Structures are given as C-alpha cells and as structure tokens.
Amino acid sequence: MSEQMQAHSGLVQALVLDGRGGARHVAYDQLADLRFEEAESLWLHWDRSHPQTASWLREHSDLGEFACDLLLEENTRPRLLNLPDNRLLLFLRGINLNPGAEPEDMVSMRIHAQARRVISLRLRPLRATEELIAQFQRGEGPCNAADLVLELAYQLTARVEGVLDELADELDAEEERLDVDERYVPDHDSILHLRRRSAGLRRFLAPQRELFAQLARNGFGDVDQWNELNNRLTRYLEELEMVRERVGLVLESEDRRMSDKMNRTMYLLGIITGLFLPMSFLTGLLGINVGGIPGSENEHGFLLTCGLIAALIVFQLWLFRRLRWL
Known part of the structure; x- marks a missing residue:
C-alpha cells in the first residue's frame, strides 16, 4: 500500500x-x-x-x-x-x-x-x-x-527542560533590567504570561510524575529508568515552582518601587505644602479689603512683608531640618 x-x-x-x-x-x-x-x-x-x-x-x-x-x-x-x-x-x-x-x-x-x-x-x-x-x-x-513505552516517556519529558530554560532566561532578563535601571517598568502582561505558562506546565507534569512513580512500583520495564524520570520531573516541578515565586518577587519588587516613588512624591508635596501654607495665610490675611492693614500707608510696607516672608521661610527650613523632615 x-x-x-x-x-x-x-x-x-x-x-x-x-x-x-x-x-x-x-x-x-x-x-x-x-x-x-x-x-x-x-x-x-x-x-x-x-x-x-x-x-x-x-x-x-x-x-x-x-x-x-x-x-x-x-x-x-x-x-x-x-x-x-x-x-x-x-x-x-x-x-x-x-x-x-x-x-x-x-x-x-x-x-x-x-x-x-x-x-x-x-x-x-x-x-x-x-x-x-x-x-x-x-x-x-x-x-x-516495555522499552518502547519508556523511551516515549523519556522523549516527552526531555523536551520540558528547554521550555524551563526559556522561562528562566526571560525572568533573568527582567530581574537584571530591574536591578540596573531604576526607571525600568516591566510589562505586567508579559510577566503574568510567564506565570500562566508555568501553571499550564505544572497542571500536567505533577500527575505525570506520580504516574512514573507508579510504573516504577509496578515493575513495568526498567524500574531504575522510571525512577530517574520521576526524579527528573520532580526537579522540573521544583523549577516551575521557583519560576512562580520569582514572578511574584518581580511583581512585588515593582509594586514596592512604585510605592516608594509615590511615597517620595507625596512627601515632597507635603514639604512644599508645609512651606507655602504659612505664606499663603500671611498674604491672604494682608490682602483683605478692610481698614487697619499694617503697613498699608508705609511706602516700605511691601519690602517689609517680603522680608517677613523670607524670614518665615528660613525659620521653616531650620525647623524642618531640626525635626529631620529634610
């Protein structure tokens, strides 16, 4: 035929x-x-x-x-x-x-x-x-x-290592860029895709490991070879678990960096607000349209007010340093 x-x-x-x-x-x-x-x-x-x-x-x-x-x-x-x-x-x-x-x-x-x-x-x-x-x-x-079934199982298992190396290399690149470039923001979708890939592999490899252990216990074919396949899958599953943990650490590191950046930004905004709040109060108080404002009839009133504001800024800077806010 x-x-x-x-x-x-x-x-x-x-x-x-x-x-x-x-x-x-x-x-x-x-x-x-x-x-x-x-x-x-x-x-x-x-x-x-x-x-x-x-x-x-x-x-x-x-x-x-x-x-x-x-x-x-x-x-x-x-x-x-x-x-x-x-x-x-x-x-x-x-x-x-x-x-x-x-x-x-x-x-x-x-x-x-x-x-x-x-x-x-x-x-x-x-x-x-x-x-x-x-x-x-x-x-x-x-x-x-029996040897044919064993070899089929071996060939199916051997190709997992290449995929694990690929996942590890992608994570290594992300971790290196995070360490080198403080401004680098990882792509969350690609990072989560790595986690989904590792979960998809683990879904089938975990029961397959138990299957190899059962074949070794049953004495089907070469028991030592089935035990070796079982041990190899155990190592692969440990590496997949490590991939999941590393993905979590990358995301956690990025969240921590974003949180620290946000905290620094809010801290600077708080300092700036603290500096300008007394000045805003002072200028607002002197800017009301009622009689009796001090210095309104003095030709040097503006300069005196600017000097007062400058002195207030100096005092605030000294106070913030004393309180270790700066």
Missing part, C-alpha cells in the same frame, strides 16, 4: 521491532495477516483525529470496548490504568512544539501496552515519536514493548 493510502487509513507509523535496536516498516494492508518472530514486537502509531482510527481500534485491535473508549476520549489527563493480562493504558502529555502553538498547550499521547504490542494515538505531531523513529533508523531504538 502506498504512503498516501496509509495516511488515509489514519496509521502514522507501523513498525516491527527486531529486538536489537532496529525496526522494519509495515504497511496498513499487512496488519491483518502480520506475523513476527518471538523476539520481535509491534508498534502501531495512529492519528486519533482520523475516523478510520476509531474504526480499526473497535473492529481489528482486539481491545475491549472500555479500552477503546478511553483511548478515543476527547479530553484526558496523565493517568495509568492496569488492565487484565498484564496490559496497561497510559496517558501522557508532551510539549507542543508545533509551529504557532504554545509549548504549555501540551499534546496528549494515549498508549495501550502489552507484552509484544504497543498502540499509541496522538492528535498532533510530536517530536518525541520523530526522534524515536530516527533511533530505529540508526539501529539504536528500544528492543521491546
């Missing part, structure tokens, strides 16, 4: 693992009569959005209705279900590196694994599966179904 006809079937990849790190491709029309050696395993990777995928799962996969319903479910979160006969359903999330997509809008991968067959479904392309296929082409891929 041609690649175009295989695409129409919803099958993205069909590989028979040879048990030595390599794999051979299988066409869609060969699945019904496919036979492989005891040391070999089968990996079927499907496009979940294709209508033929659901049809094949329900009619030709030998999976129960319950498993098919879960694999085709519209919305999922990271979870693990143990099924009879040492089978399991695994729902993972990976970084969305497709053009125009937000990385924190994580892509779901649904996996049904048994001793010698792995069925995986995705809605959007994943770099993790592309890297895995490249490993098979080099003869360095997983040797069996």
Whole structure:
C-alpha cells in the first residue's frame, strides 16, 4: 500500500521491532495477516483525529470496548490504568512544539501496552515519536514493548527542560533590567504570561510524575529508568515552582518601587505644602479689603512683608531640618 493510502487509513507509523535496536516498516494492508518472530514486537502509531482510527481500534485491535473508549476520549489527563493480562493504558502529555502553538498547550499521547504490542494515538505531531523513529533508523531504538513505552516517556519529558530554560532566561532578563535601571517598568502582561505558562506546565507534569512513580512500583520495564524520570520531573516541578515565586518577587519588587516613588512624591508635596501654607495665610490675611492693614500707608510696607516672608521661610527650613523632615 502506498504512503498516501496509509495516511488515509489514519496509521502514522507501523513498525516491527527486531529486538536489537532496529525496526522494519509495515504497511496498513499487512496488519491483518502480520506475523513476527518471538523476539520481535509491534508498534502501531495512529492519528486519533482520523475516523478510520476509531474504526480499526473497535473492529481489528482486539481491545475491549472500555479500552477503546478511553483511548478515543476527547479530553484526558496523565493517568495509568492496569488492565487484565498484564496490559496497561497510559496517558501522557508532551510539549507542543508545533509551529504557532504554545509549548504549555501540551499534546496528549494515549498508549495501550502489552507484552509484544504497543498502540499509541496522538492528535498532533510530536517530536518525541520523530526522534524515536530516527533511533530505529540508526539501529539504536528500544528492543521491546516495555522499552518502547519508556523511551516515549523519556522523549516527552526531555523536551520540558528547554521550555524551563526559556522561562528562566526571560525572568533573568527582567530581574537584571530591574536591578540596573531604576526607571525600568516591566510589562505586567508579559510577566503574568510567564506565570500562566508555568501553571499550564505544572497542571500536567505533577500527575505525570506520580504516574512514573507508579510504573516504577509496578515493575513495568526498567524500574531504575522510571525512577530517574520521576526524579527528573520532580526537579522540573521544583523549577516551575521557583519560576512562580520569582514572578511574584518581580511583581512585588515593582509594586514596592512604585510605592516608594509615590511615597517620595507625596512627601515632597507635603514639604512644599508645609512651606507655602504659612505664606499663603500671611498674604491672604494682608490682602483683605478692610481698614487697619499694617503697613498699608508705609511706602516700605511691601519690602517689609517680603522680608517677613523670607524670614518665615528660613525659620521653616531650620525647623524642618531640626525635626529631620529634610
């Protein structure tokens, strides 16, 4: 069958693992009569959005209705279900590196694994599966179904670090500009967007960490490798928590700077008001239109009034310094 006809079937990849790190491709029309050696395993990777995928799962996969319903479910979160006969359903999330997509809008991968067959479904392309296929082409891929699931989980997890580095770099730049330039005002929308991105990642990575720990306890595949993935996700979650705290510190620092600036401004306005209030009172009192104003008949009255105001200013400045207001 041609690649175009295989695409129409919803099958993205069909590989028979040879048990030595390599794999051979299988066409869609060969699945019904496919036979492989005891040391070999089968990996079927499907496009979940294709209508033929659901049809094949329900009619030709030998999976129960319950498993098919879960694999085709519209919305999922990271979870693990143990099924009879040492089978399991695994729902993972990976970084969305497709053009125009937000990385924190994580892509779901649904996996049904048994001793010698792995069925995986995705809605959007994943770099993790592309890297895995490249490993098979080099003869360095997983040797069996359990190793295949482990490698898929590893590839999905490994791409989180790049997004975390990007978030940390953006925060480093903001903190550096705040330290260097006192007049710099960070963009609150972009800062809050960093917090939303970290929260979106944490939403799926936290349950995924527990999932890896459960797989290690169940003894599925290499326990040490599952523990290592669990530890790696724990570190990523700690870094995401640090990102959230650093965002809070940046916003708090900016609020404190704005508050200090406002307080200094109000303080200067208070000092200026304190200086001019007595003078305003004095000039207002001398400016009333009634008889008996002192100095109204004196030709030096204006100069005397200016001298009095000047003396009042000097006295106020001395008093403010004495009170440590200046």
